[in-house]
Amino acid sequence: MTSFAGLLFGRRARLRWIHLILGGALAMPYVLVGSVVVGPVAGDSHVFGSLRLQLASFAVGLPLAAVTSLFPLTRPLESGVVRSLCGVEPDRLAHGPARTKGEKGRTAAWFTLHLGLGGVVAGMSLAVPPFAAALIALPFVPALRDDRMGLPGVLRHTWSLALAPVAGAAMLVALAGCAAVCGTLLARWAPALLGPSAEDRVAAAEARAAALAVRNRLARELHDSVGHALSAVTLQASAARRVLDSDPEFVREALAAIEDTTRRTVGELDAVLGVLRDGDAPGTAPAPTLADDLDGLLHRTRAGGLRVAATVTADPGALPPPVSREAYRIVQEGLSNALRHAGADVTVALRVDVRDDDLRISVENPLGQAGTTRPGGGHGLRGITDRARLLGGAAEAGAEGETWRLRVRLPLKAPT
Template sequence: MGAALLMPYWFLLMVLVGLSPLKGMWGGVAVLLLPIPAAVVTGLVAGVRQMEGTAVKELLGGPLAGMNVPVARSLRARVSTGLWFSLHLHVGVVVGAASLAVPPFAAVLMLFPFLGWSMLEDERGVLHAWKGSPYQWLAPPAGLACLVALLGLIVIAGRVLAAFAPLFLGPTSEERVVELEEKAAKLAERNRLARELHDSVGHALSVVTLQAAAASRVLDRDPAFAREALTAIEESARAALTDLDHVLGLLREDKARTTPQPTLADLGRLVEQTKLAGVELDHSVDDAVGGVPAAVSREAYRIVQEGLTNALRHAGKVPVTLRITVAEQRLHVVLANPLGGTPSRTRDGGGRGLGGIRERVTVLRGDMAAGPDGGEWRMEVSLPLMSGA
C-alpha cells in the first residue's frame, strides 16, 4: 500500500524534474529523494493520522491496536504523523519492489535445471556457465532461499512498523490527559445516575414492600388502613416512575423527558410515605432550610431519603429521629434510630446506601459520620452551603 501511495509523488516529480535544469544523475537523485519531504508535508494534514492509525490497526496490529488514534490537532502530533507517513511509503516501496522482482527470479532459479537453452537469454553469465554442470542443482535451493528471504523481509518490516507505530501515531501526553478526563467525567456521571436510581427507586420499593405487607396483615380487620396503605403504594410507585423517567431522560440526553429533582421542600411527601410504612418518625426542620441553595437541597433530600431507607431495611419499624438545621453557613442532618430492632425482610441486596451517601457528601465537600452511638444507630451529615454556589 505504501508503494502505491508513493507512485504519484514519483510521477509528478519526474515531470517537474524533466522541466527543470536538473539532468542526468542529479535529476535521478532528485526524483528519488524529494518524495521523502513531500510525504512528510502530506502527513501534516490532520486526517492522515487517523487514516494511518486505522491502516495499522487493520493490517499490522501491534500495540497501537488498543489505543485511540484521534485526528492530529497539535503541531507535535502532525509532525510525528508526517514522519510516519514518509517512513510508511518508503518501506512500502522497498517491500513492494522486492515482492515484484524476487518471485519471478526465484521461479527461474528453481526451474533452471529443467529449462532448455532456447528459454535462456543469458549466454555469457553465470547461469550459462552452470548449465550442464553439477552446480546447476544449486539454483533451486537458491530460488527457495530467495522466497524465504522475501517472506522474512515482509514479516520483519511489518513487525518493526507495528512496534514503532505507537511512537509516531499514539496519543500524546496532552491527549492522554484529555482522554483520562473524559473517562473520569463519564464514570462520575454513571455513578451519579446509579445513585439516583438507588436512592429514589430503591427507597420507593422499600416503602412499597413494607406498606404492602402492612396492608395484607390488616386487610380483614382494618379495611380503612389497608385502603390508605394501597393509596400510599400507588403514590410511591408513581413517584418512583417519575424518578425513573428522569434518569432515563438523562441517559438519552432527552431534555424534554427530564423533570425537576426533589429538594428539601418536598420533604413532607417523603415523611408521609415513611410514616405510612409503619415507621414512627419524629422530625423537625428549620425554617431556614428554605433558603438552602438548590444543589445542596437536592443532595440533602437524597441523603435523608437513603437514610430513612436504611432504617427501614436494617432496623425495621423502630422509632426514627430526623433533625435538619442550618447553622454557621452549613446544613446539618441528623438521623438516628434504636439498635436491636427486628430487621426488615428487605435488607437483602443492600450494602450501597452508606457508600452512596458518602459519595454525595464528598462531592459537596461536606462531613459525614455514621455508626453505633450508645444504644442507637446515628448518622450525622454536615454540608457547606457554599457548595451550591
C-alpha cells in the same frame, strides 16, 4: 516451526505486507517526480534502466512525500489503514487531523517511513519472486540455461544447479522475513507517530470521567428513589395486610400512600430514563428537594407503620438548591436503611439542623433483627458518601452499641 511460519506467512504478516505494498504504491508518484529531477542532473533520460538512478529518484521523492503529508486527511487515513491492516488497537491511534507542530512532524515522519519501507518491500516483492522461481526451476527446465537467458556462467555448473532451488527458496523466505520485520516495526512505531497527543489523551480522560460521573449520578438516583419506594411499598403492604380486618382506615391510608409513592417514583424514573435516552430530560419532573418534599416523604414513610420522630430546626426553604436536592436524597436513603434493616416496630430519630454554616443530618435507629448487610447491598451508604463529597461535606455511618447512626455534614456555602 509452525510458529515461525506463522510469523512470516500468517494472516497478520500478510496484512502488514499488504500495508507495505500500499506504501510502495503511494510512493510511485513521488518517484516519478524525483526521476524528472534526477534524469537531467545525471544526463540520462533512461532513469528506470539504472538501479542507481531509480534509488536516487526514490531519495528525492521521499522529502516531497513528507511535505504533502501535511494535508489534513493524511493522519486520519493512515490511522484507519493501520487499524485495519497492522493490528494496532484503535485507542492507541489518533482519529482527527494533526493540529500542532509536533503532531504534524510525527505525521510527516510516519508517512515518510511508510512510503520508504513500503517502496523497498514493494520493489523486492516485484523483483525477487520471478528470479527465485527461475532458480527453483533451473535444474528442471533446460531452456533457462540457454546462453540467451544471460545467466552467469557459475549457474551452469552441476553443483550450482543442485543448489539453485535451495537458493531460490531461501530468497523467498528472506523476502517474507524482510516484509515481516518492516511490518512489525511500523506497527510498533505507529502509536508513537500516529497516536494521540498529550492534549488528546487528557481530553479523552476528561470525557470518560464525565461519562462515568453521569453514570454514577444516575445509578445513585435510581438506587435512592426506586430503592426507597420499593422498601416503603413493601412495608406499607405488609402493615396493611396485618391489620386488614381490624383497622380498615389504616389500610385505606396505606393503600393511598402506596399509590402516591409509586406515582412519584414513576415520574422520577421517567426523568432518569430521559437522561439516558437523550442526554437531557427537558420537561420531565424536577428532582425532589428538602424544601418541597420532606413532609410528603415523612408522611409516606409513617403510613407504612414506621415511627419517625423528626426534629427539623433548619429552614428548608432557605437552603441552596443543590444542598436541598442532595439533602432530600440523603434523608430518603437514611429512612430506607431503617426500613430495610430495623423493621417497622422501631422509632427512627431524624434531625435536620444548621450549625457553623453547615447543614447537619442525623438518622438513628435500633439495629433490630435485620441489622446485617444483605447480599449485593451497601450501595446506599456509598451513594450518601458520594453526595456529601460532591458538595464538600462528609458522611459517617456505623453501629454504636445497639444503635445505628448516620451523620452527614453539608456545607451551605460552596468551598473556596
